[in-house]
Amino acid sequence: RFGFARRSGPQPAQPTINGKEAANLHDLSEPFVDNLAGQLFLNEAFKIIVEEVLCKGTDVKQKVCEWKEPEQLALLLDLELRATGESQHRLLQRVEDVAKYSIKTSHPRFFNQLFAGVDYHALAGRFLTEALNTNLYTYEVAPVFVLMELEVLRGLRQLVGWTEGDGLFCPGGSISNMYAMNLARYQLFPEVKSQGLWGLPRLTIFTSIESHYSVKKGAAFLGIGTDNIILVKVDDGGRMIPEDLDEKIKLAKSQGAVPLLVSCTAGTTVQGAFDPLDHIADVCEKHKLWMHVDAAWGGSVLFSKQHRHLMKGVERANSVAWNPHKMLTAGLQCSALLLQDTTNLLKKCHSANATYLFQQDKFYDVNLDLGDKSIQCSRKVDCVKLWLMWKAVGSSGLAKRVDRAFVHARYLVEQMKKREGFHLLHEPEFVNVCFWFIPPSIRGKEGNKDYQDRLAKVAPVIKERMIKEGTMMVGYQPLGNKVNFFRMVVFSPLLSQKDMDFFLDEIERLGKDL
Numbered sequence: 001r002f003g004f005a006r007r008s009g010p011q012p013a014q015p016t017i018n019g020k021e022a023a024n025l026h027d028l029s030e031p032f033v034d035n036l037a038g039q040l041f042l043n044e045a046f047k048i049i050v051e052e053v054l055c056k057g058t059d060v061k062q063k064v065c066e067w068k069e070p071e072q073l074a075l076l077l078d079l080e081l082r083a084t085g086e087s088q089h090r091l092l093q094r095v096e097d098v099a100k101y102s103i104k105t106s107h108p109r110f111f112n113q114l115f116a117g118v119d120y121h122a123l124a125g126r127f128l129t130e131a132l133n134t135n136l137y138t139y140e141v142a143p144v145f146v147l148m149e150l151e152v153l154r155g156l157r158q159l160v161g162w163t164e165g166d167g168l169f170c171p172g173g174s175i176s177n178m179y180a181m182n183l184a185r186y187q188l189f190p191e192v193k194s195q196g197l198w199g200l201p202r203l204t205i206f207t208s209i210e211s212h213y214s215v216k217k218g219a220a221f222l223g224i225g226t227d228n229i230i231l232v233k234v235d236d237g238g239r240m241i242p243e244d245l246d247e248k249i250k251l252a253k254s255q256g257a258v259p260l261l262v263s264c265t266a267g268t269t270v271q272g273a274f275d276p277l278d279h280i281a282d283v284c285e286k287h288k289l290w291m292h293v294d295a296a297w298g299g300s301v302l303f304s305k306q307h308r309h310l311m312k313g314v315e316r317a318n319s320v321a322w323n324p325h326k327m328l329t330a331g332l333q334c335s336a337l338l339l340q341d342t343t344n345l346l347k348k349c350h351s352a353n354a355t356y357l358f359q360q361d362k363f364y365d366v367n368l369d370l371g372d373k374s375i376q377c378s379r380k381v382d383c384v385k386l387w388l389m390w391k392a393v394g395s396s397g398l399a400k401r402v403d404r405a406f407v408h409a410r411y412l413v414e415q416m417k418k419r420e421g422f423h424l425l426h427e428p429e430f431v432n433v434c435f436w437f438i439p440p441s442i443r444g445k446e447g448n449k450d451y452q453d454r455l456a457k458v459a460p461v462i463k464e465r466m467i468k469e470g471t472m473m474v475g476y477q478p479l480g481n482k483v484n485f486f487r488m489v490v491f492s493p494l495l496s497q498k499d500m501d502f503f504l505d506e507i508e509r510l511g512k513d514l
Helices: 037-056 072-077 088-101 120-132 145-160 173-188 214-222 240-255 277-286 299-303 345-350 382-415 451-456 457-470 497-511
Strands: 165-171 203-208 229-232 258-265 290-295 319-322 334-339 422-425 434-437 473-479 480-491
Touching: 037 088, 072 088, 120 382, 120 434, 145 165, 145 299, 145 334, 145 382, 165 173, 165 345, 173 214, 173 258, 173 290, 173 319, 173 334, 173 345, 203 214, 203 240, 214 229, 229 240, 240 258, 240 277, 258 277, 277 290, 299 319, 299 382, 319 382, 382 434, 382 497, 434 497, 451 457, 451 480, 457 473, 457 480, 457 497
Parallel strands: 203 229, 203 258, 258 290, 290 319
Antiparallel strands: 165 334, 319 334, 422 434, 434 480, 473 480
8 A cells, every 4th residue: 555565584684783793892983883774674664664553553444452451561562671682573573563552543433532543744744853853943953944833833823813923833732831821921020030939929810611721730830820720611512701701800800819811722622612712802901911722622723714713813812822733633743832922022931041052153043043932952843744734735625624524523413313322412513522322221211310320331331342342432521510421523534424424333332231
C-alpha cells in the first residue's frame, strides 16, 4: 500500500564502535558509532511502523487494541534496561511489539479521545521535524521553522478575525490556557514578574462549571489558587450563562477581590458546548476583564462558513487557545496560543534575556529570535505538520473536513433515534454525541429506586468488553448529577457511514445482556 516491502532477508548488523566489536575509546580518528548500520536499522524499523501502525492500524478488519493486563504487558515488552545492548534483530522485535500492543489511535473505530485519525501530509511533517531535530528559539538554528511558525500563526489569527497580533505554539492546550492567565496578570500587575505574589490583591478567574480542568491547574500553578476560580452556571446545553457571570463578578468585587480573567470555552470537553462569546465579551468589556477563549477542541469550526457562527464574537477576545491536533488531525501535539496584542506582551512577560542565545548584535533581525516569548528554552517544532497539511488541502479542504464531521454526527443521532435503548442527553451542538444505552432489562423501569445505580454500571461494563475484544474504543463519564453516559466524538477523516452503523450495532451487542 505504501510501497514498502515487508522486511526479509539478512537483518542489519549491530552498530559497532568504529566498525569493530571492541574499540579504543581514545581513538578519535573515526566516528564513535557506525552510521550506516544505524541507518539500516532505521530503514527496517520504519517498514515495521508503516505496516503495523499505518496499514494495520487504520484497517477496520484489524483490532483497535490488543489488550493485556499491566503485568503481562510488562513481561511481553521486556522493559528492563541493561548494561549491555541487544542485537538489531531483537531491537526490531521490540519495535514490532511496541506497535502491536499500543492503542491504534488512527483506527477509524477509535472514538475515545478528542484526537483520532491520521493525515498523511501532517505525518510527513512530523517525520521531517523529528529527523531535523532542532529547537525553535532562534533564527540561526531554525530559520525555516521561525518563518513557518509566524506564517501559520498569522493564518490562524486571520480566521479568528485579527489582522494583527502575536502568538506561540505551546505544548498542549492546558499550557496555552496558563499562558493566557499569566499574560492577563502581567498586563494588570507588571511588577509581579520581578516582585512575585506578595504585593498582589486576591485575584479571581471566572469560568463555567463545564470548562476544562486546566483552568484550575493553571490557577494552582501560577499561585492564584484554586479557591479563586469562580465557577459560572451553565444552561441545559452546557453553555455559560452571561447573566450569572456578571453577577459573580459584581459579588467578587464587593468582597474585595480583583477580577482578572474570564475563560470561555468553545467546544467543551464532554458535551461540546460553545459559550455565547459575544454576550460574554459585553460583560468583559463592562468590567474591563481579559477575555480568553479556550477553543482547543472547537476552534476548527472557524474554517467552516457553515459552522463558524458557533464562535460569533471570538474576535473580541484578548487570547484564544486552539489545538489543530484535535479536529484537524494534525497530530500530537499542535497547540496554538493566539493573541490580539501588538505590544509584544508575550516577550515582556516571559523574557529573561539570556545573552548566550539572544545576543542583540547579531547580523540578522533579532526580532526573529522567538525564544524569549516562551517560558521554555527547548521548544519543539509543531508548526510543520499543520503547514504541510494546510498547503496540501487548502482552507477549503479543511473546511470540508469540519463540515463532514457534522454530517457524521447528524447521521449518528438520526440512527440512534430509530433504535430502542439509545437515549441522548440532548441534541448535540457540535460533534460530541452524548447518550445512555439502556439495556432491555431496565427499559421502562425509570421509576425504580435502583434505576440510576443500575444505569451507571452499564457504560463501564460495555467499555471493558469492547476494549478486551479490541473492536472499538469510546469514552464514558458522569457529569454533575447525570450518571455514566457515553461520549462519542466523530471527526476522523477516515470515518464512513459504515463505521457509524457498526458503532451502534456493537453497543447493542455488548450491552444487550446487562
